[in-house]
Amino acid sequence: MIKRIVLSISVFMFLGIAFTVYVNVRVEKVTQHRLYTDVSLIPRNKVALLLGTNPLNRLGRPNTYFSTRIKTAAELYCAGKADYILASGDNHSKGYDEPTAMRDSLIANGVPSDRIVLDFAGFRTLDSVVRAKEIFGCDSLTIISQTDHNSRALYLAESNGIDAIAISAPIKAGRLVRIRLALREWLARDKMMLDIWFGKKPHFLGERIEIPDV
Structure with missing residues (x-):
């Protein structure tokens, strides 16, 4: 009996590790040619999707993942590589409002308020990406986040018929923080793949919101 339990656990662990390796190799292979680190080299898009974080x-203390995304988004806009910034994040309570924090920080970094569009229902990356198309009418996008997160967002975009590229914000964090977030990202990619396979939808959709032409 004990041998069967040990064998079952071992098989389960092996399958879990194999699935994680498959997912991460697949994501990297599909998205690596769509990742940019230099604003001057990235093609122009009408809308850039800025993914939220705390x-x-x-x-x-101030989150460097947040501040570098903001700086990268502002650089993208000021370089003429995006006409609008779609700031999508979590606003699950009055005391937690990522989109408004992003808007205020973007304005402080030189992005005009009328070029910032807020999505308060970007509870997860899946929600932000799918809503960009279904609610805001974006068939093409430039995604803004850190590299690992960008790869997952790009894979979600391709799976939902969105022609997307991404600009990766710098990572200014210690080694332990990077390792912790990398491990979390591996698991998030596993969940993303299962969401795609099982047709997971955003928490909320709603009426279409038109982003005007410039």
């Missing part, structure tokens, strides 16, 4: 880290 402005503060776990210690209550």
Whole structure:
């Protein structure tokens, strides 16, 4: 009996590791040619999708993942590589509002308020990407986040018929933070693949919101 339990656990662990390796290799292979790090080299898109994160880290200090995304988004706009920034993030309570924090920070970095569009229902990356198409009418996008997150977002975009590229914000974090977030990203990609296979939809859709031409 004990041998069967040990064997079952071992098989389960092997399958889990094999699935994670498959997913990560697949994501990297499909998306690597769509990732940019230099704003001057990336093609222009009408809309850039800025993916949300908490402005503060776990210690209550400024989150460098947030600040570098903001800086990269502002550079993209100021370089004429995007006409609008679609700031999509979590706003699950009055005390937690990623889109408004992104808007205020973008304005402080030189992006005009009338070129910022807010999506308050970007609870997950899947929600942000799918809503960009279904709600805001974006068939093509430039995605803004850090490299690992961008790869997952690009894979979601391709799976939903969106022609997307991504600009990767710099990572300014310690080694332990990078390792922790990399492990979390591997698991997030597993969940993403299962969501795609099982047809997971955003929490909310709603009426279409038109982003005007410039």
